[in-house]
Amino acid sequence: MFTASKNTAVVALSGGMDSCVTAAIANQGFQVAFAHVNYGQKTESRELKAFNDIADYYKVKERLIIDFNHLSKIGSSSLTDKKISVSKADLNNKEIPTSYVPFRNANILSACVSWAEVLKAKAVFIGAVFEDSSGYPDCRPEFFEVFEQMVDLGSKPGTNIQILTPVINFSKAEIIMKGMELNAPIHLTWSCYQNEDEACGVCDSCALRLRGFQKAGLEDPISYKTKPNYLDVFN
Amino acid sequence: MFTASKNTAVVALSGGMDSCVTAAIANQGFQVAFAHVNYGQKTESRELKAFNDIADYYKVKERLIIDFNHLSKIGSSSLTDKKISVSKADLNNKEIPTSYVPFRNANILSACVSWAEVLKAKAVFIGAVFEDSSGYPDCRPEFFEVFEQMVDLGSKPGTNIQILTPVINFSKAEIIMKGMELNAPIHLTWSCYQNEDEACGVCDSCALRLRGFQKAGLEDPISYKTKPNYLDVFN
Numbered sequence: 001m002f003t004a005s006k007n008t009a010v011v012a013l014s015g016g017m018d019s020c021v022t023a024a025i026a027n028q029g030f031q032v033a034f035a036h037v038n039y040g041q042k043t044e045s046r047e048l049k050a051f052n053d054i055a056d057y058y059k060v061k062e063r064l065i066i067d068f069n070h071l072s073k074i075g076s077s078s079l080t081d082k083k084i085s086v087s088k089a090d091l092n093n094k095e096i097p098t099s100y101v102p103f104r105n106a107n108i109l110s111a112c113v114s115w116a117e118v119l120k121a122k123a124v125f126i127g128a129v130f131e132d133s134s135g136y137p138d139c140r141p142e143f144f145e146v147f148e149q150m151v152d153l154g155s156k157p158g159t160n161i162q163i164l165t166p167v168i169n170f171s172k173a174e175i176i177m178k179g180m181e182l183n184a185p186i187h188l189t190w191s192c193y194q195n196e197d198e199a200c201g202v203c204d205s206c207a208l209r210l211r212g213f214q215k216a217g218l219e220d221p222i223s224y225k226t227k228p229n230y231l232d233v234f235n
Numbered sequence: 236m237f238t239a240s241k242n243t244a245v246v247a248l249s250g251g252m253d254s255c256v257t258a259a260i261a262n263q264g265f266q267v268a269f270a271h272v273n274y275g276q277k278t279e280s281r282e283l284k285a286f287n288d289i290a291d292y293y294k295v296k297e298r299l300i301i302d303f304n305h306l307s308k309i310g311s312s313s314l315t316d317k318k319i320s321v322s323k324a325d326l327n328n329k330e331i332p333t334s335y336v337p338f339r340n341a342n343i344l345s346a347c348v349s350w351a352e353v354l355k356a357k358a359v360f361i362g363a364v365f366e367d368s369s370g371y372p373d374c375r376p377e378f379f380e381v382f383e384q385m386v387d388l389g390s391k392p393g394t395n396i397q398i399l400t401p402v403i404n405f406s407k408a409e410i411i412m413k414g415m416e417l418n419a420p421i422h423l424t425w426s427c428y429q430n431e432d433e434a435c436g437v438c439d440s441c442a443l444r445l446r447g448f449q450k451a452g453l454e455d456p457i458s459y460k461t462k463p464n465y466l467d468v469f470n
Contacts (some may be wrong), residue, residue, distance in 0.1 A: 064305060064309065066303075066304070066305040067302070067304050069302050070299060070346050070350065074350045075353065096391060102348075102349040102350075102352040102390065102391070103345060103348050104349070106345040106348065106389050109345075110338060110341040110344075111305050111342060113337075113338050114305065115337075117337040117338055118309045118337055137388070137390055138389040138390070142388050143388040146381060146384050146385040146388055147389075149385075150378065150381045150382050150385050153375055154340065154372055154382075155372055156335070157372065
């Protein structure tokens with residue numbers, strides 16, 4: 001239920017679990033507008049469906065679909081480049097995985113800030129996770145702090161847009177627990193990097209998600225081709 | 236002529252005069268790769284032609300065409316929103332003009348940095364002008380300084396990309412003189428916000444360009460529907 005007195009916030013909603021719980025948090029204090037980016041990733045249509053399902057769940061009319069073709073044109077990521085296959089998860093690996101899309105979050109946030117400026121929104125939310133994540137450089141808390149300064153300098157006088165990352169220091173298990181507490185529609189989310197029908201269970205994104213549920217002692221509501229036990233992998 | 240020892244730089248090339256002279260400057264010290272953004276602006280095809288003509292002139296093979304549809308979807312600028320007409324120039328106006336596209340430069344630079352990271356480029360050049368310009372907030376020197384810090388924090392370790400704005404403090408007349416000095420193909424550029432066949436001579440962009448030529452005491456090589464004298468407008 002929106003009230004006229006609520007400030008507007010743009011939420012970058014990929015359709016995954018982290019952004020869904022971020023949307024649930026944003027929805028508590030703001031009138032939310034949802035933005036989604038298609039960037040030529042292999043599971044593009046499935047993620048877009050998850051986005052629309054979540055937006056329907058929250059009865060959000062303000063939706064912006066952003067089509068980026070340059071991230072797939074430049075390639076170099078297993079998510080967008082057909083020549084690079086999505087690798088099986090190695091949760092002990094400290095290297096940046098092949099799924100890394102160069103500077104993706106800056107591209108997404110810049111587009112969201114353009115929209116936020118027009119909507120006179122007070123915040124842009126993004127569900128970046130740093131600690132319990134794949135180690136992408138554009139998920140570092142310092143990155144978002146400086147991004148916010150850059151927004152202040154590069155937008156119209158009178159614009160005052162905060163960049164908010166409420167789950168950045170959460171573990172996946174904590175994100176799941178927060179989602180349960182707020183009745184976030186986790187059953188509508190999509191995380192798998194590889195498949196669009198049934199989650200593979202073995203890519204980085206499935207592994208992080210499944211380990212989160214296993215740590216929380218809960219059952220993931222979506223179905224998987226295979227469900228390895230990730231609890232024996234480093235904490 | 237490129238040499239293997241030269242570092243690569245990505246140049247954001249709109250097809251206008253400022254970016255063309257910026258490309259000429261970049262070309263002196265770097266192996267250049269040219270990026271162009273279509274963002275649903277009214278003169279999109281003419282600007283793309285200018286981009287390709289300039290790239291042909293410099294024999295640049297590395298070209299990236301970036302299609303942004305979100306900037307026209309969100310509207311609010313006379314360049315992208317059909318409901319807002321391109322206004323006649325008022326060079327005495329200190330307000331941000333209706334042509335302002337919210338946060339455009341952050342969108343453009345983010346895409347260029349993604350590409351630069353893949354190309355292992357050392358710099359991204361953009362032809363932003365601050366002093367003798369329309370007063371867009373995303374043309375402020377401080378904006379680009381903080382943007383560069385944000386790039387350092389958000390890109391892969393080992394990436395070191397400078398954001399270079401060599402004409403930011405130039406007047407239009409100085410840009411034209413620098414272009415002449417470097418044999419930049421100013422005759423191939425397109426600046427008009429309104430027309431695609433013959434420049435209107437009266438929009439903000441034509442006015443700033445014509446005043447620059449008039450101050451430099453030179454003839455603009457492109458043709459105009461009308462060529463007002465802008466020298467009597469404030470310095």
